[in-house]
Amino acid sequence: MPEPRIGIVVDSTCDVPPDWPYRDRLHVIPVHIHFQDETLREGVDITEDAFYARVLREGQIPKTSQPNPEEFAQFYRSLAHQYDTLISIHVTARLSGTYRSAQAAAAAVKDVIQVHVFDSGGGSAGMGFMADEALRMIDAGASARAILDRLATIRQRLQIFLTPKDLTFARMSGRVSALGAFIASMLHIVPIIVLVDGELIARERARSRKKALKQMVAMMQAQLGEGPANIAMVHAQAPDDLAYFQELVLNAFQPQVFWTTSLSISIASHLGPGTIGIVGYRTE
Template identity: 40%
Template sequence: MLRIVIDGAGDIPDEWKAEYQVEVIPINIQFGDKSYLQGTDLSNDDFYRLADTTGVIPKTSQPSPQQFVDLYERIARAGDTILSLHVTSKLSGTFDSAVMAAKELKEKLAIIPIDSGSGSAAMGFMCQEVRQLERAGATIQAILERLDVIRKNVNIVLTLDSLEYARRSGRVKYLPAALAALIKIKPIIILKEGLLDMREIVRTRQRSLDRVLDIIHQRVGDKLVNVAVVHSQSLDTAKEMMNKVSLTLHINESFISELSIGVAANLGPGTIGIVAYAVA
């Protein structure tokens, strides 16, 4: 049987986890001297409550190789293949941990670690397509080729409501800390070659939201797309964005998702983004 694993930096609807039989390995969250497992010891609401009450912006770390070994051995049996799909290796060591675990278990299990080159809802769509292809009788090689197509064509564009989390995390390239301290700006962040890159800045929240949709539309045009709106503690804004997306893009499949803690910890509350790629 084909087993699908993603890490906690991926965003996937809860119902998809069951429908497409997806296992999630959580990200480690460090608040001061206390450690938590994303989604297990710490919910999204708990995360923001702790951040607000303590004034501490937490640190995240990838699952250890041993955590991967434990998960792989728990979910798989001899003869199974595990497709282990992970957040871009340019922003996290999660993929490397999966590779080390796969090497340790190579005599017992067939494990294929995959660098998604992205994260968030892109990984959710990848899981969906993997399972749909497998159920349609596709070979592992065909599935890997499809994942490579998605990886090369997915677009992720985000805007942040505050620069504080991103400045402290250091995960966004070319973030002008001095400028951020002087004026209230709303950066537009794009995923470029596996890295989060600040493409431009605007001066109001509404302009930034409009610009996110403009960039996505420029990139996908009128092609049929899978699209997700992702957010951090901004569900109402995400719903408004999805309404605009529905009027602008030619949609095949869509969903709204709250950003995982592993991502939100680096970008902060109020983040809104669109993940989209052409399905053909």
């Protein structure tokens, strides 16, 4: 009996590098971005540059929403001619209803195609690393069960730290008050956002941009310890800091896989351009 053909689905909060070799085998369902009466699909109808320019021009952070169950069901059905089984990896259910929409759709299409829906516990390059390992395992002949077990291990080990350049977008999105943002900017306080149990929480603070970048690397070192790791730098239009941050990261780690990738619009929209972060996990 032939092995089942396994495909990988993600939502558009997943981040991978532009030159990632599996890009044409990753099936991406877009998150919706709502500007007042206009709904756009992330990665399809709007670019990063256009998104940030529009937000700054209009002075409002758009709302985001997950694909609804029927959209997911149509997406899954469209892949049934290529695959027998799908592993559908999504942004943490703590931050979005995407996972629940995917679950409802998986039940609706069970007579057409088998879909395993997996909560990544995070998003961004964390999901990207999961997709990367899943596709490598498919090429090695692994079963869906073995892949899901590996994804669960990555989720348990995954660490994500982010820091915004300033609090302009956080203030507009309601994440901090206008007064709080003003005081923080006057005192040059830079927050560090940490992934904790599937939620992004402002856990640490630094007194400058460079100190925040150094602190994120130290925090990642403390969490990962010794041993091999996969590491990604993620950013939202922060080219000026990338060289310095990369030097910090590569002095601290000798990663098996090292990525630099843009941060998805739907995640970065609440923190703004200039946001930079580090994503990593122990591979053994």
